[in-house]
Amino acid sequence: MTGFLRGSATAMITPFTEDGINFDVFGEMMEYQIAGGTDALVVLGTTGEPATMTEEEKEALMRYAVQKNEGRVKLIFGTGGNCTQKAVHMTRLATELGADGILAVTPYYNKCTQNGLVEYYKAICGATHLPVICYNVPGRTGVNILPETMERIADIPNMAGIKEASGNMSQVLDTARRIRGKCDLYSGEDALNLPILCVGGTAVISVLSNLVPAQVKKMVTCALEGDLAQANELNDALFDLTHACFIEVNPIPAKAGMAMLGFDAGIPRLPLTPLEEQHADIMRAALAPFAEVKA
Numbered sequence: 172m173t174g175f176l177r178g179s180a181t182a183m184i185t186p187f188t189e190d191g192i193n194f195d196v197f198g199e200m201m202e203y204q205i206a207g208g209t210d211a212l213v214v215l216g217t218t219g220e221p222a223t224m225t226e227e228e229k230e231a232l233m234r235y236a237v238q239k240n241e242g243r244v245k246l247i248f249g250t251g252g253n254c255t256q257k258a259v260h261m262t263r264l265a266t267e268l269g270a271d272g273i274l275a276v277t278p279y280y281n282k283c284t285q286n287g288l289v290e291y292y293k294a295i296c297g298a299t300h301l302p303v304i305c306y307n308v309p310g311r312t313g314v315n316i317l318p319e320t321m322e323r324i325a326d327i328p329n330m331a332g333i334k335e336a337s338g339n340m341s342q343v344l345d346t347a348r349r350i351r352g353k354c355d356l357y358s359g360e361d362a363l364n365l366p367i368l369c370v371g372g373t374a375v376i377s378v379l380s381n382l383v384p385a386q387v388k389k390m391v392t393c394a395l396e397g398d399l400a401q402a403n404e405l406n407d408a409l410f411d412l413t414h415a416c417f418i419e420v421n422p423i424p425a426k427a428g429m430a431m432l433g434f435d436a437g438i439p440r441l442p443l444t445p446l447e448e449q450h451a452d453i454m455r456a457a458l459a460p461f462a463e464v465k466a
Contacts (some may be wrong), residue, residue, distance in 0.1 A: 172328065175304075176355065176357060181213065184200070186377075187220075192228055195281075196436065197413055200434060209384045211374075214248050216247075223437070247270065250265050251438070255291055255295075258275060271301065272302045272304060277316060288314065288316055288320055304357065310337075310338065318341055325354045331354060332350075334376050347372075359372065359375075361413045368402075371453060379409065383409070383462075417457075424446055
């Protein structure tokens with residue numbers, strides 16, 4: 172299927188306290204995104220650290236997000252994982268709770284075959300009537316959705332698209348031509364947002380937009396409307412901040428950046444640790460052109 176997502180989606184961080192999720196701050200972050208023009212919020216994507224959360228916490232966050240959103244933007248819930256049975260269960264739960272779409276990362280650690288990927292996505296898509304986005308991020312999962320495999324996955328009726336974060340533009344181009352007209356292509360790598368939009372991508376699912384939702388939205392809009400000169404100018408301005416967002420493993424820098432903007436973002440859950448001070452200086456400098464930054 173095509174047409175589910177167009178524009179800018181934010182892969183939301185999850186603010187934690189020592190006792191659990193800081194729902195009040197998550198609500199503040201949702202409002203910041205909506206005010207910035209973000210088209211969709213991705214909750215419990217890998218940026219949200221779901222691998223460190225209990226099922227009870229995940230369910231509570233989904234319930235909160237639906238209630239807080241009140242239908243204003245699309246809500247996409249991450250349900251994928253290395254246990255297909257659990258992924259199917261979480262997909263059904265997300266559907267029941269009011270998600271608009273599903274994001275399912277490839278199984279990680281298992282290192283399944285390409286045929287295994289097809290069967291995995293068939294199982295998830297079969298558990299819901301909602302649009303499903305598959306997420307290809309081989310640098311973190313150890314498995315890569317090859318273009319010829321995505322061509323097969325695209326034939327699943329409610330497969331909405333692929334969040335592409337392989338970092339390989341040659342592969343992205345091959346995938347794009349194989350799925351065109353079947354499902355959509357989304358950028359899952361902020362450094363390649365503009366190039367992917369230029370080869371037919373319809374949306375970005377961004378970590379960067381946690382920090383600067385309005386600027387990412389504007390760049391994406393310009394690209395989709397064909398104003399590439401303005402899109403390039405905006406993308407150039409975001410270059411240093413994009414780099415800073417990945418100076419350590421995601422979402423460590425994004426959480427630190429949100430704290431610098433005044434949000435009580437908390438720190439990542441172990442085994443992730445707070446941003447190292449030399450990298451914090453880089454984040455502060457990169458954020459400074461866009462907002463007043465707290466020390």
